[in-house]
Amino acid sequence: SYELTQPPSVSVSPGQTASISCSGDKLGDKYTCWYQQKPGQSPVLVIYQQSKRPSGIPERFSGSNSGNTATLTISGTQALDEADYYCQAWDSGTVVFGGGTKLTVL
């Protein structure tokens, strides 16, 4: 079965750029999305179709996808960006999530 691999944790200082990776076989050929989840809340879509932002998502969130790796980038990271982030892709009609990355802003 298809797998997506994320680093368990990423740390960033306020105002700096955070990058969260998601790797999978030929991931660049697939649609990818990213979700933000804060404690006790439902996930929120922050990036879809590799690099598009839903309305209401700040411009500091961006995405890219090439080869075997998709990347979520948060520019000018703020304390309120501290959360778990999950990548997601479709493979042969099924949905796959990465294991999640805890972003710490310190």
Place this chain on the structure above:
Amino acid sequence: QVQLVQSGAEVKKPGASVKVSCKASGYTFSSYDINWVRQATGQGLEWMGWMNPNSGNTNYAQKFQGRVTMTRNISISTAYMELSSLRSEDTAVYYCARDNNVGAGFDPWGQGTLVTVSS
């Protein structure tokens, strides 16, 4: 606004079944697939399957085939997920989410339903 509202928390005994509902509002229910995703405490997101409300067609994750059934009632814009033969490992928050089609992601998500399996 587009919204998915789920049914309340459930406590079930091992071997029982649970049926969670997901009521859609603010859009045409039959136009978007509904996916179900679960999350055990402290764990990641686990996809269970999707249902097309228009046709009733479903696609279940292999892990849940034979135990999960996804259905809908179009007249009340509600999707259902039933999981049978419950075991303690099924204790989790269960979410429904609208699939915006063609790689456009899941948005919105329901508020989640906690299902606790305990003897």
